[in-house]
Amino acid sequence: MSDKKSPRETAVRALMKMGGGKFSEAVLSEALDVTPMDSVNKRFCTTLFYGVIERKLTLDCIIGGYSKMPLGRLDHEVKNILRAGLYQLLFMDSVPDNAAVDESVKLCAAFKKTSAKGFVNALLRQFLRDGKRINDSSVAVKYSINPEIYDSFRADYGETKAAEILESFLTPDVTYIKLNNRRFTKDNLPDGFTPTDIPNVFSSGNVNLNSPEFAAGAYHIQDYSCAYACNLMEISGDEDILDVCAAPGGKSFTLAEMTDGTVYACDISEKRLEKVNTGAARLGLTNIRTFLHDGKSFNESFPKFTRILCDVPCSGLGVIRKKPEIRYKNAADFSHLPEVQYDILENSVRYLADGGMILYSTCTLRKAENEDVIARFLENHPEFTAEMRTIFPFDFNSDGFFIAKLAKLRTDK
Template sequence: MHRTQELAAQVVEQVDKGRTLTEALTRLLRNDSELSSSTRGAVQDISYGILRHKGELNYWLRTLVPKPLPHEALERLLLVAIYQLAYTRAAPYAVVDHAVKHAGHIAGGRLKGLVNGVLRNFQRREEELRASSLSNEEARYNHPAWWIRTLRRAYPQDWQAIMLSSNTHPPMTLRINARVCDASQYLQKLEQAGMAGTILGSHAVRLEKPLPVRELPGFAEGEFSVQDFGAQQAAPMLALTDGMRVLDACAAPGGKTCHMLELAEVEVTALDVDETRLLRVRDNLARLKLSANVLAGDAGQPAAWWDGRLFDRILADVPCTASGVVRRHPDIKWLRRPGDFAELARQQEQLVDALWPLLARGGKMLYATCSIMPEENGQQLTAFLSRHADARLVNAEQLLPCPDHDGFYYALLEKI
């Protein structure tokens, strides 16, 4: 446990310094090849849990220790240990004992008594602290105060439900390959294998509990892919028919590219600015036995890669704050800043304006984000329509985080 606490505290430190949680975990665990699978799993679970409950944990720690702690490493160690005491099945005596031992390596060991006292005090006052935290919004909703204010303004009826949903563990949802079978047929395969799920759509199944993909029937054979049900709405909205030329403008890791190819015999260009991330696109295409033109290039600079042939459909899955997928990436809510919206809005505007001339008359472009923030969605759509007289809104939909899916925004535009 001592090693687990140490590594989890290092992950939190990296996120505090601006790295994403995925990057921090990958870098840290890759550098220690001798770690057991159980330790790796524990470090990941604790790291995700701390960032999911960071508002509450910070409030508890500030209540227990009102004055600034003498060492940053001490604060992270205490957050790890308090999270273990509050939200894991780890033996409390072991959590405290190992945390005190770990404190022996901080500031010459002078802080061991402080760590022991804080953790013992938390154990005595846990019920009181939980009740008290309900009066503090950051602690109650585990989101930064500015984020809470933004959601309250944008969704006066739903802001609390959005945050509560964003703090839950995400479901594992499968997209069943339409070329192979449908959801009901695949559900029968799951049941025969002793697994359970719920049908969400004609080709979507939500598992009762997450499982490694290789334990599920038909993965190697390309019978399904893992994809949130909200993300699965993009490809059908494009109303694809055989023979169309389609551009997936920000394709990696390839889920939507593959979904489009499962639905129709279309010619897809899968574009992404990151050559490394395109390896995932190629891997997914190969496993599903699908074919696309995979191309490295900047969607905002089409002159460098476009062959001059117009597209019938364009999927513009633009960069965004990812505020709709916080339950999968809890670090997002702590890494984002209010000023991020303006910068991302400029990127989004530049990208869709660059792509619009590539669309044929009568063609459709789907503007998509995994965000729930109006600045990136409805406001961006209104501004786009004001700039392009030849654009007609077919329909727009804001999906809010809920048990079935994450948060997404879709606006389907037709060139008239």
Template sequence: MSQSRAGASGAPARAAAASALQQVLQHQRSLNVALPEAAQKFKLTAADKGLAQAIAFGVLRDLPTLEWLVAQLVDKPLKPKVRIVHYLLLAGLYQLRSMRTASHAAISATVDGAVLVRQQGLKGLINAVLRSYQRKQDECEAEINTASELSGNHPGWIKKRLQQRYPQSWSQIIAANQQQPPMWLRVNARHHNATSYQALLTEAGIESHSYPGLDHGLRLQQPLDVATLPGFSEGWVSVQDAAAQFAAPLLGAQPAERILDACAAPGGKSAHILEGAACELTALDIEASRLERVKDNLQRLALNATIVEADATANDWWDGELFDRILLDAPCSATGVIRRHPDIKWLRRESDIADLSDLQQTILTNLWSMLKPGGQLLYATCSVLPEENHQQITHFIDANSDAEWDELPPPPAWLAVDPLASKGWQLLPKIDGHDGFYYARLKKQQH
């Protein structure tokens, strides 16, 4: 088969998905990096980019089950030099199990993908394996349903920690992690309120939902291209999960105050703070490439901040003037946003948690010295693990005599909140709702 024939068949999307999966699972690269690179390599159209993303995300969500299927259907593991074919098989099986693509089209395009990844000699193997699954589907799925080790498609260490910490709700957390997340909007208060912008969405034929206590947030009934949102390019609205939208109001920045947003990229929380108060904001992050996204977001929204590329564990970037308030969105395991980044399940290791906890404590201690007496620090993570959250803050307060809990208000009733994380908010990922997130607010005592 010619390259052009393979390209016309939908094969590039399958080849790109397989290539990205190989980068994630063999080379421990982020899907956010691997997928755009694969899309460029295989010259994907906009439609094919969406398809490749759907396949790659789906495979990573269901990886243990799909790996088990390959083991049942392939006589012996593929040699390293043809390992890309293994990822094509994962992509093909995911399509047959979970996508609405017609079976014959999914198989044909996946087989054709072998040409694009230079494994034309194994087209017959791919075809045979996928058709074997079709014949044995009922038998295979019955075995999957009774295999406890495949239940939930999460690594054992994550499942165990969730079971220990959330004995009543761990299964709901895992179920939420396995869903495609809804799309949430944050309305720019400088242009509209949620009610007036919702009316614009309705006029455009876009269905949305509002929630008590989420003053600027709307959940779309169906995700869509941001270009179709009224006034997106004019800065009327941004995409931001509901959980993250509580950072700005809980921080409570006031006009003319000096604010630090530490670990600020990609800049959604910085923008939300500035939309609500004309304060003097410094956005700090260690990664130059991620700070470009901060700049882009602020530019689209016509907002201004001082952007600093530096390490939050150091103070060589600081001018010595104390901040009124600090938002620390700390580096974390990201176990609360697995549904948005399913590669987290396979990139993160249990041993990472202690290292992350140490890093969080180091940053927290360093930034605390930059806070005015009487000032407030809002600590946030997108984790659901107590070592990074409630235990972290308890330890910090015990170790610092000038730090005290500044207890948060009761959360809105519709949030999925862990009641054991008293004084702070431990939000748990919720199907058709918000991500997992943690907030704690500290006040610096005046001596």
């Protein structure tokens, strides 16, 4: 099915589908699938969609300041038209103010809310007359974040670093790729791919998932922090590797490109595991075997491994830039995670050969899911040593990430 809608309308329709735990990437991708548009419009729609989610609390604060009706009672359509209009006024320099207002008013008709035209026009124009002022300097409004997340960063790293983290989530990140060095060299990459200090990892402003080199499997997108973690696994050539939580597969791909052995890529989600198979096929990697398996339970049929990756499910507070909906999660949404993470780690140890190494990692910056899980593990496993590193999102303009390299020194207790 395809139809012709403007990028603004498509973005607002997609915004209305958010909520209820939905992922922005999936919602947008579905919206773009049914509304084909050229690359310029696609970029506009994408920027507007992600931008509104990213700045939702800031935008809602403005709407709340002008509307006589409480925010919660505004029509869903009107609220999202206003959010999109305000986002263009505040953050999209390429859009003239008049166009942002006029197009927002036109959207009211597209959404069968013609009675709201006057209200939308008046609110946006009054905001312009007032010099685009935001009369609230609270952390929640300034950074558009659930204050519970700020409190967690502040408790773990102090006020200054917490603010630095939140600032960095509002600046553009860098896209990194991992070259498939099994089958390609850097000469197969187009211009604009800059080497990093990690072998075969490049930064680029020129990643095109419709390009022939991507289709041929020359690289996969992988954040710097994730490539860094894979590199710490010290693969020397032919190790079999257990990847306990592998989907959608980025780290399995990199590890499979580093070893002549087999990567056992496990995940609890069948649907996500399909992505590992699809990605491995595109990259031409034949040394990945996928297993639908719960990392908390022991699989008798697995051998012992000298290298195990536990890239556990987490709150994702390090990847807020890529997944802006995480900004509005509550602390209660995360409280169960340390127990799950610990259980997966504890079970994974049972597959580890003496002298082997487990790499525990998360894409979050909550100590409860990082250092505290490792401290508990070390208390119960004196036969391990740990080296830990937190990568902050401002370190490499990458995701925030935590890595603990757990080396098994002695034989089992």
